[in-house]
Amino acid sequence: MQRYTYLKLALKENGLTLQQAADRIGVTKGYLSQLINNKIKEPSAQKLQALHEVLHLEYPPREKNIGVVFGKFYPLHTGHIYLIQRAASQVDELHVILCHDDVRDFELFQKSSMTKQPTVEDRWRWLLQTFKYQDNIKIHDLSEDGIPPYPDGWDEWAIRARKLLADNHIQANAIYSSEPKDAIRYQELLDVNTVVIDAERSFMNISATQIRQEPFHYWDYIPTEVKPFFVRKVAILGGESSGKSTLVNKLANTFNTTSAWEYGRDYVFSHLGGNEKALQFSDYDKISLGQAQYIDFAVKYANKVAFIDTDYVTTQAFCITYEGQEHPFVQAMIETQRFDLVILLENNTPWVNDGLRHLGSKAKRKDFQDLLERLLTENEIPYVAITSGNYEERYLASIQLVEQLLNDKKENSNEISHYENRSE
Secondary structure (H helix, E strand, C coil): CCCCCHHHHHHHHCCCCHHHHHHHHCCCHHHHHHHHCCCCCCCCHHHHHHHHHHCCCCCCCCCCCEEEEEECCCCCCHHHHHHHHHHHCCCCEEEEEEEECHHHHHHHHHCCCCCCCCCHHHHHHHHHHHCCCCCCEEEEEEECCCCCCCCCCHHHHHHHHHHHHHHCCCCCCEEEECCHHHHHHHHHHHCCCEEECCCCCCCCCCCHHHHHHCCCCCHHHCCCCCHHHHCEEEEEECCCCCCHHHHHHHHHHHCCCEEECCHHHHHHHHHCCCCHHHCCHHHHHHHHHHHHHHHHHHHHCCECEEEEECCHHHHHHHHHHHHCCCCHHHHHHHHHCCCCEEEEECCCCCCCCCCCCCCCCHHHHHHHHHHHHHHHHHCCCCCEEECCCCHHHHHHHHHHHHHHHHHCCCCCCCCCHHHCCCCC
16 A cells, blocks of 8 residues: 555545545645645645544554455354454454355355355355444455366466455455465465464364354354354245144244244234234235244244244235235245245144134135145145144154254265365
8 A cells, every 4th residue: 555545545434525625624636636646745744634633543644454364254154253353353454355256166055065055245244244343344355266276276366366455455464364374375475474373273163164064063153144044944834723833833942943923913913903804905015024024033043943834825825815816926925935844734623713714614724725735836836745633743743854954965065175275
């Protein structure tokens, strides 16, 4: 970074134009432009001090100690956080560089046990959310597309890394890493001192590879902001009085986790005075949005799995039954919001009239069950039907299905170890 280039960044951070800053310190816009572009060899100390005061900067300026951490964060884990926090405590400003490569990242996903692939945006969000209260930590990203995979491609990688640092005016004093071999290359190619932290993983013995292979086994090493990505969502479907709400509660208690209740019932009380007769076509999009919020909350605080009472297919089934037509917004939710396991309960338990139920006859119950099955098939949603009318048998069968879900691994999950370093 050149002598006064940091003043450009300060102007931007303070939301000031050149003219506004010049007016406040009593100089011309042209003079200030020349100053921040290092065209004035001996600027007035008085004017410099005034400018620093306007920009809320220390004067005379103290040379900042700048640190850098490179990483894939695929996914972010507590070992990464330990490295970043150790580094942040040693510098004035820490720049965390998120490295990504479409081909490499997809291959890592294919060889993992993850059910979905983290996007670059997911990884950005994890970092931003985790460190949002630490102003001295800045997040950037570096595309590694086209660079030969580790351990090759160091020269090409270094060219891009140097450009990123230069473009963001990052004049690093140290690069922090937990990989001694990488530390040597960082120092050689970027000409920056490198600090190795906990290379033996004595404090935080975890790697992204381990989490990709067995996320639930290493659950305690997954940060709070990352856990929702791995949570498995189990939806329990069924008609009125099919016992789904009671089963959801039992399963959530058994697995010591969260559940999302059926929002439609709450909506009837909060918006319709407790009577479904006031329900109309325009309510179903609101019900779907409310259900989505309930699900998001349950997933955020879940312990590996979240149980969902009623999904969007069920909401659509009620809309067709009561309004005679599908709702396009509900259909969009069906297509975009999927679950890891859908359990459909046969509607063969005793019907209980709780004041909100109207489909109690044998014919109506069968028609609704057939509609649920048809909508699931039409929308290509895999489901498991539990046909027993015995509550205990349903409960035990559901437990078995959930345990299978949580223990499920991809058959081809051997890791390519040479992808793990350079950007951990």
